[in-house]
Amino acid sequence: xxxxxxxxxxxxxxxxxxxxxxxxxxxxxxxxxxxxxxxxxxxxxxxxxxxxxxxxxxxxxxxxxxx
Amino acid sequence: xxxxxxxxxxxxxxxxxxxxxxxxxxxxxxxxxxxxxxxxxxxxxxxxxxxxxxxxxxxxxxxxxxxxxxxxxxxxxxxxxxxxxxxxxxxxxxxxxxxxxxxxxxxxxxxxxxxxxxxxxxxxxxxxxxxxxxxxxxxxxxxxxxxxxxxxxxxxxxxxxxxxxxx
Numbered sequence: 001x002x003x004x005x006x007x008x009x010x011x012x013x014x015x016x017x018x019x020x021x022x023x024x025x026x027x028x029x030x031x032x033x034x035x036x037x038x039x040x041x042x043x044x045x046x047x048x049x050x051x052x053x054x055x056x057x058x059x060x061x062x063x064x065x066x067x
Numbered sequence: 068x069x070x071x072x073x074x075x076x077x078x079x080x081x082x083x084x085x086x087x088x089x090x091x092x093x094x095x096x097x098x099x100x101x102x103x104x105x106x107x108x109x110x111x112x113x114x115x116x117x118x119x120x121x122x123x124x125x126x127x128x129x130x131x132x133x134x135x136x137x138x139x140x141x142x143x144x145x146x147x148x149x150x151x152x153x154x155x156x157x158x159x160x161x162x163x164x165x166x167x168x169x170x171x172x173x174x175x176x177x178x179x180x181x182x183x184x185x186x187x188x189x190x191x192x193x194x195x196x197x198x199x200x201x202x203x204x205x206x207x208x209x210x211x212x213x214x215x216x217x218x219x220x221x222x223x224x225x226x227x228x229x230x231x232x233x234x
Contacts, residue, residue: 001069019189019190019194020194020195020196020197020199021120021122021154021186021189021190021194021197022186023124023197024122024124024154024155024156027122027124027125028124
């Protein structure tokens with residue numbers, strides 16, 4: 001019985017489920033990984049020059065990161 | 068003690084049961100989106116209608132509104148209506164969207180827009196997705212549709228179901 005009382009609070013400490021109707025704040029532009037599309041393009045350009053490679057940023061391709 | 072815990076657990080789950088086909092419609096009393104007029108499920112008692120839960124921040128929801136307007140004014144579906152319950156925290160954004168939609172359509176929308184800014188109705192229905200739609204006849208849920216009709220290519224299926232419900 002003691003174990004149950006220990007496990008119940010632990011269950012509440014774990015990740016929270018966000019209901020679909022509560023995702024309003026998550027759907028905003030600022031919650032995107034790259035909220036500013038203009039600067040994202042620029043950052044991507046700088047990154048590709050610095051790293052000497054591009055691609056594998058999601059979407060198309062196999063994700064190998066090679067050129 | 069174990070029995071008590073189990074009963075509480077079962078009770079907790081049953082209180083939040085999602086709406087499924089064959090259930091009675093969850094009672095609602097909601098304000099119109101652009102006026103203070105209240106609409107209840109009792110007002111639509113003898114009608115066949117599609118109750119849609121949508122939000123302005125949901126792209127799929129906005130995409131299917133033109134289709135909803137089209138079927139709401141369709142003469143071959145006489146006696147059918149669309150009730151769109153908006154769950155935005157700030158209904159102003161949704162009102163703006165509706166105005167934009169009406170401008171695009173070139174006429175006043177045939178959809179009954181309601182506001183549930185506190186999401187009490189969405190919570191009561193335990194909406195598993197946004198958008199979610201319930202086809203209702205005589206206060207009974209005939210069908211539950213998860214997701215946007217446009218993206219799932221389910222427009223024809225819905226029209227078929229509506230026609231069957233109107234018979």
